[in-house]
Amino acid sequence: MDFEHKLSETIALLHRIAAEYSPAVFANSFGAEDMVITHLLAKEKVGIDIFSLDTGRLPVETYTLMQEVAQAYPSHPIQVFFPNTAAVEQYVNQHGINAFYESVELRKSCCHVRKIEPLQRALKDKKAWVTGLRREQSPTRTDLGYQEFDAGNGLEKFNPLIEWTEKEVWAYIRAENIPYNKLHDQHVPSIGCAPCTRPIAMGEDVRAGRWWWENPENKECGLHVKKI
Numbered sequence: 001m002d003f004e005h006k007l008s009e010t011i012a013l014l015h016r017i018a019a020e021y022s023p024a025v026f027a028n029s030f031g032a033e034d035m036v037i038t039h040l041l042a043k044e045k046v047g048i049d050i051f052s053l054d055t056g057r058l059p060v061e062t063y064t065l066m067q068e069v070a071q072a073y074p075s076h077p078i079q080v081f082f083p084n085t086a087a088v089e090q091y092v093n094q095h096g097i098n099a100f101y102e103s104v105e106l107r108k109s110c111c112h113v114r115k116i117e118p119l120q121r122a123l124k125d126k127k128a129w130v131t132g133l134r135r136e137q138s139p140t141r142t143d144l145g146y147q148e149f150d151a152g153n154g155l156e157k158f159n160p161l162i163e164w165t166e167k168e169v170w171a172y173i174r175a176e177n178i179p180y181n182k183l184h185d186q187h188v189p190s191i192g193c194a195p196c197t198r199p200i201a202m203g204e205d206v207r208a209g210r211w212w213w214e215n216p217e218n219k220e221c222g223l224h225v226k227k228i
Contacts, residue, residue, distance in 0.1 A: 021128035033132030055114035057193040
């Protein structure tokens, strides 16, 4: 499938989501793919709201981009959800500020406090959510499709860029002059919390810099893990 066809299909899908699954929301974590979707929602005047999760541990470059996005796309303001303060305090006081390095269990607990619970609030009473997931990003994402039912959150989940390649994402960003996270210029293709993100080396998987101390087959925070 050529890129123009992919682009037109992506735009058509976004309009269909807005028409058939309102209220729908888009989860923006300010990576390259998410900036493509943000741009398309604004450019094509698609009625899908945008939210983001501020974990409290994001890189400074992500906060800088947040401000740029607010100025560049005033038609689609981003609602920010924060972790529950008491839950963060309990985790840190019980386990330590960087306990997520100690075990997968503690890392996933941190992700639950800082991401999963806020996500559940962001998705409450929504009929669908949109993500920037792509199939080639990770071994955990190879079986994803354009649409699936998210049993854990009880709504439809859409991945409009699932078939896009990394090259296509960046070609579109350059062509449309879309703002992007400057960490990408430092060989960081996948961006999460600052302590859990590092640059990758030549030939490494695009998500090798996320939780690099863990097994690649298990490296998800829980936002996109299927519940059966």
